[in-house]
Amino acid sequence: MPCIEARGLRKAFGTTIALDGLDFRVDEGHILGLIGPNGAGKTTALNAILGLTHYQGELQVLGRDPWTERDQLMRDVCFIADVAVLPRWMRVSQALDYVAGVHPRFDRAKAEGFLAKTIIKRASKIRELSKGMVAQLHLALVMAIDARLLVLDEPTLGLDILYRKQFYDSLLNDYFDRTRTIVVTTHQVEEVQHILTDVMFVNHGRIVLDCSMEQFESRYLEVMVHPQHVAEARALKPIHERQVFGRSILLFDHVDRQQLAALGDVRTPSIADLFVAVMGDHAGAAQGAAI
């Protein structure tokens, strides 16, 4: 059953086209990584899914129109926009009271359980918490909601590596149960690669790549080519080539693994490497650091 279904999703801000007719579908129980450079339209797409922005085209989330039915959709959808949206004046206990008071699917005991594993005090104001602790609090609130779709827009932006790792670990261990759906955008692609079931690249408001991780792994191969085989490897039309420590690393799409194994060491590329290859060398050079 589709959790999200979009057909011809468009959105323009003045003359800037943020979404240029997206067609995609996310099935229930999947974890989709939405990857793209800054300004590619990722956040606009997520905002459309969440009913936060107006759009043209067709969009159904859990069978509802997010724009006109946002408040009802939010019974079944959770989102973490980024770490800085929790009200800074609020106390932790007030946040628990409020969400418990307005959300029919919030399990307060569960949230308290998650918080007990942290050093966050109930009486603290959110402005007194560190960025990492705010992320932990938001995650505790969200994981205690029995939602069907969780949308994460750069959820770990600005967190140190320990908090980032912990964030995705608890998400996977304590939350994801194969019936829920998660859509995540992040620049720290390598940190989410192992949890994704699907990956989608967007650039300039268009989908550049949309495939499952199984397809990804069978389709794309990266070969660290032995120097004597470089010419032979290039003849197989790699989609990208880069040099690391004087060795050529070539990225292939739809080339037989056995054939490549003869040329060098074959492995599955990281999403980040494929992203750089697909987005083109110029864009890639500019975006490489951000990935």
Add this chain to the structure above:
Amino acid sequence: MNTPSDAVPESPLAPQEIARVATMQTRPLYWSIRRELWENRSIYIAPLIVAAVQVIGLAISTIGMAERRRAVLLLDPAQQRAAIEMPYDIAAIMMIFTVFIVGAFYCLDALHGERRDRTILFWKSLPVSDLTTVLSKAIIPLVILPLLAFAITVCVQLIMVLMSSANLLMHGVSPATTWAHFPLFQNWLVLLYGLVAIALWHAPIYGWLLLVSGWARRAIFLWAVLPFIAIEILEKIAFNTSYLAALMSHRLFGWAAEAFAFGPNGRPSIESLTQLTPGRYLSTPGLWIGLAVAAVLLAAAVRLRRYREPI
């Protein structure tokens, strides 16, 4: 606000959904109002500070009160009453003015602050409709602040009566002169009636401020006020008339003439409950036009909030 009706979903749902929602007992409106009070503590702190100042002022005025009271008792009964009642009336009027200012500034920030600090993304991630959110914000100046003003004024006046009675007793003057001239319960009834009349009369003002707060990106106060000043200047220069100014003034103060029948001396004091004119107030078109305008402005604010994003 703590009624079961809060648990009723805001739009039609399948029967089993209604059952589930009802068992979970969410009360979005109730919790949204509490949320406003958590965030905007000035809603009750400002009236409490004014109350404290009033009590301190009264404490200072008790010095020499007995002598003044003896002098007052030489006057004719109407003047006696006016003199004794005056501080109490001033306390009540100051509190009414305070909650109007607090309510106006609260409304100006209500739908702007959540966009400025990006928390709108958090509020919108919860199953609370824009209607509930805007209503909870409109309820603060329309219901919560008048009730607070009433409760605090009652407390202040009680403290004033007790303090002055104790002071008079110590100086050998019977405090009965206060009690005889100052029918507390009747005054409280007048106060409550006045607060309700003012809140309903001012509803379109709050609606306008909320709408501007949800619409303007910056300089909310200027957007709320300047259009009226500009139109008034235009009207004055072009036609040499002041209809808009008269309209504004009527909206701010017109409730008084409709809700009360003041004495022939023009003094704004209420000596008898017969001076309350709820019939005239309720039948004046100004009230109903104002409420209709308020409803339109609030509906626009609800509609607008759907489009709103952090600024």
